[in-house]
Amino acid sequence: MTSTSAPTTAAGPAPVRSPLPQSLAGSTVVIVGGSSGIGLAAGSLLRSVGARVVLAGRDETRLAAAVARVKGGEDGDVLGVPADMTDEGAIEKVFETAGRVDHVLVTAGSMGGGPLSETPRSAVEDLVAGRIWGAYAAARVAAAHLPAGGSITLTSGVYATRPVPGVAVGAASVAAVEAFTRALAVELAPRRIRANTIRFGVFDTPLARGVFGIPAGPEGDAAVAAAGEAFLLGRMGTAEEAASAAVFAMSNTYVTGTVLTVDGGLSLS
Numbered sequence: 001m002t003s004t005s006a007p008t009t010a011a012g013p014a015p016v017r018s019p020l021p022q023s024l025a026g027s028t029v030v031i032v033g034g035s036s037g038i039g040l041a042a043g044s045l046l047r048s049v050g051a052r053v054v055l056a057g058r059d060e061t062r063l064a065a066a067v068a069r070v071k072g073g074e075d076g077d078v079l080g081v082p083a084d085m086t087d088e089g090a091i092e093k094v095f096e097t098a099g100r101v102d103h104v105l106v107t108a109g110s111m112g113g114g115p116l117s118e119t120p121r122s123a124v125e126d127l128v129a130g131r132i133w134g135a136y137a138a139a140r141v142a143a144a145h146l147p148a149g150g151s152i153t154l155t156s157g158v159y160a161t162r163p164v165p166g167v168a169v170g171a172a173s174v175a176a177v178e179a180f181t182r183a184l185a186v187e188l189a190p191r192r193i194r195a196n197t198i199r200f201g202v203f204d205t206p207l208a209r210g211v212f213g214i215p216a217g218p219e220g221d222a223a224v225a226a227a228g229e230a231f232l233l234g235r236m237g238t239a240e241e242a243a244s245a246a247v248f249a250m251s252n253t254y255v256t257g258t259v260l261t262v263d264g265g266l267s268l269s
């Protein structure tokens, strides 16, 4: 069960450290959703600045491949722990395996939906449950474990403020994560734990390729480039560009309660 013994206040104000990503060297970051896409890219970025990385996801084969990729052929302090983020007990085990945890990034999530008239509630219940209760489980466990100066970074998408037809439930669930983040920031501030969300535009990841019906690997690259021509900057973002925003939210010790939009200007177009 999740520990409830965490102190309710920290002694003194929030710690100050360099806000550069390098200040994360030696800290431990749990990435729920770290076996693919933006979470995997965050793992590699964090490893490159000397953080210890713990990746969590459901598919064990994909997780093992992600651990090998983040290690990059070197002996590195990178762990993979299988977990479904909707299972609070499984997330607790991730933290117990990790030992001390300083920061948590939750990128796990999926997209889906459809027009209201063709989409019964049963078709979108898992989407809502995963997004909201997954964030809730991760935040509850994180709140019980993180030290003063720790942070929680969650994930939303531009549909929260710029929906298109057919995404109503997905838009509502990412908007809920944004509201949840602001409430978390207020509730956890006395413990000097920060909470933020990154609101993503469209990034070239397995998830986005699936949504656009684009094949994985090099054979899909031309289609990614073609789909990206419609965007303000003439392309989709890369997973690393998305992930670096999460690294910013972790490393800047004065950012909390913020929804940071990283969308290549999609909100403007």
Ligand SMILES: NC(=O)c1ccc[n+]([C@@H]2O[C@H](COP(=O)([O-])OP(=O)(O)OC[C@H]3O[C@@H](n4cnc5c(N)ncnc54)[C@H](OP(=O)(O)O)[C@@H]3O)[C@@H](O)[C@H]2O)c1
Binding pocket: 032, 033, 034, 035, 036, 037, 038, 039, 056, 057, 058, 059, 060, 062, 083, 084, 085, 086, 107, 108, 109, 110, 111, 130, 134, 155, 156, 157, 158, 200, 201, 202, 203, 204, 205, 206, 207, 208
């Ligand atoms: N890429 C975009 O253009 C875009 C745009 C807006 C928002 N987003 C959001 O950004 C986040 C990351 O997207 P992405 O493109 O990196 O997706 P992705 O490539 O599909 O990666 C998602 C990761 O989350 C894990 N995951 C999914 N459900 C999980 C669960 N219930 N428990 C634990 N792990 C779970 C997946 O592994 P398993 O399936 O093995 O568990 C995988 O590692 C998502 O929340 C997505 O909705 C992405």
